[in-house]
Amino acid sequence: MNAAIPVLTAQNLVVEYRQHRAVDNLNLQIPKGCVYALLGGNGAGKSTTISTFLTFNRPSSGQVLIEGESPHANAELVRAKLAYLPENVALYDVMSGLENLTYFCTLANIRLSNDQAHALLLDSGLQADAHQKRVAAYSKGMRQKVGLAIASAKQAKAMLLDEPTSGLDPSAANDFAQRIRAAADRGMAVLMATHDLFNAKQVADRIGIMKNGRLVEEFDAHTVQHDELEQKYLAHARGLA
Numbered sequence: 261m262n263a264a265i266p267v268l269t270a271q272n273l274v275v276e277y278r279q280h281r282a283v284d285n286l287n288l289q290i291p292k293g294c295v296y297a298l299l300g301g302n303g304a305g306k307s308t309t310i311s312t313f314l315t316f317n318r319p320s321s322g323q324v325l326i327e328g329e330s331p332h333a334n335a336e337l338v339r340a341k342l343a344y345l346p347e348n349v350a351l352y353d354v355m356s357g358l359e360n361l362t363y364f365c366t367l368a369n370i371r372l373s374n375d376q377a378h379a380l381l382l383d384s385g386l387q388a389d390a391h392q393k394r395v396a397a398y399s400k401g402m403r404q405k406v407g408l409a410i411a412s413a414k415q416a417k418a419m420l421l422d423e424p425t426s427g428l429d430p431s432a433a434n435d436f437a438q439r440i441r442a443a444a445d446r447g448m449a450v451l452m453a454t455h456d457l458f459n460a461k462q463v464a465d466r467i468g469i470m471k472n473g474r475l476v477e478e479f480d481a482h483t484v485q486h487d488e489l490e491q492k493y494l495a496h497a498r499g500l501a
């Protein structure tokens with residue numbers, strides 16, 4: 261792949277539900293190794309953007325691209341290149357974390373040895389004594405770690421996360437943020453929709469604020485302090501920006 265091509269691109273993306281424009285001329289580029297946090301109030305269009313990359317929605321006009329190719333023209337791209345962690349990671353409750361990981365990898369034609377599966381779970385932060393326990397007994401944070409292990413095993417080029425830290429206690433949210441950062445540092449591109457400004461500041465390289473389907477502001481996360489970020493966010497939410 262040409263290194264100059266971003267992993268995830270939205271080009272003049274418009275997504276409409278009947279008459280309602282949920283995403284309005286969105287332009288985004290997320291290169292390898294970048295964590296992009298998409299902020300915005302309820303109904304801003306964040307989840308619709310993520311769903312469009314996953315081909316759950318079709319663009320009304322414009323396009324999304326994965327490494328320069330449209331997943332709407334080649335559906336295989338989503339399976340081969342993306343990992344998706346929704347707010348509640350869908351796993352089989354009757355199986356252990358280890359069994360879920362190997363099962364989902366088998367579906368993706370990836371064979372893991374027992375040692376590789378344990379190593380992936382450990383690397384994703386799931387403590388060893390939980391690997392063989394049924395997922396029914398897992399906390400939300402533990403389920404997410406299995407989701408991260410699946411994403412790592414797939415060697416996904418990009419990970420899409422919707423509200424990943426909602427409902428996690430501060431310590432679990434911090435731990436999760438560090439795992440996301442580590443995945444990006446290994447080269448993954450990450451698009452994360454979140455209401456968690458603290459987490460966004462902590463983990464992201466770029467931050468975009470959406471309102472009424474439009475990207476109203478975008479900046480380098482390292483150039484703003486947490487309180488500035490909160491002020492920017494509130495100014496857009498209150499219509500003052």
Ligand SMILES: Nc1ncnc2c1ncn2[C@@H]1O[C@H](COP(=O)(O)OP(=O)(O)OP(=O)(O)O)[C@@H](O)[C@H]1O
Nearest residue numbers: 277280282300301302303304305306307308309453
């Ligand atoms: N399946 C759907 N059918 C019709 N309208 C929808 C559908 N999904 C979302 N919408 C509308 O599209 C707009 C954008 O919704 P979206 O869920 O993308 O926002 P969001 O920024 O993710 O919000 P939240 O933070 O509440 O999850 C909203 O006005 C929402 O009501």
